[in-house]
Amino acid sequence: MKTEERTFVAIKPDGVKRGMIGKILERFENKGFKIVAMKLLQVTPDLAAKHYEEHQGKPFYNRLVHYITSGPIVAMVVEGYEAIESVRHIVGATNPQKADVGTIRADFAQVMEYNIIHASDSPESAQREINLYFKPEEIYDNWQSMLEMITFDEERFQG
């Protein structure tokens, strides 16, 4: 049985400034994922340090913090079956030059430092990042998406 998961996704400042919000969201909606939380926000240096604490000390860390704080991001919580791995497939490899054609990073970005989107890489980071950006009351999943209605009937769905 496949597990329903939540993952954290952020359209980075380059994606917002280039007017790519709609095109990126469309990919997740086309897949049938349920967007259960979403907001436009300015990442502060403090929030950036918390989000990217695992990269502190790396050569690219200061540039990464500068990039993620350089304009608003669109943060969201995406829900669906095996969502963490599945969203990362749609997002593509960290380096857009190596990302598979058809993924967001391959199609919309050229270099690792401006890779347009972030997605959690494990259940632990998904939980941590969701908690960092959203209060529990900002997550709305008390509704059924069309795909849930027609496909994932709990009585019949075997995963």
Ligand code: CMP
């Ligand atoms: P993201 O998925 O947000 O996770 C960490 C980010 O750091 C990554 O996307 C890139 O934006 C950036 N990053 C990771 N590795 C490098 C690197 N070697 N050089 C520059 N930026 C990097």
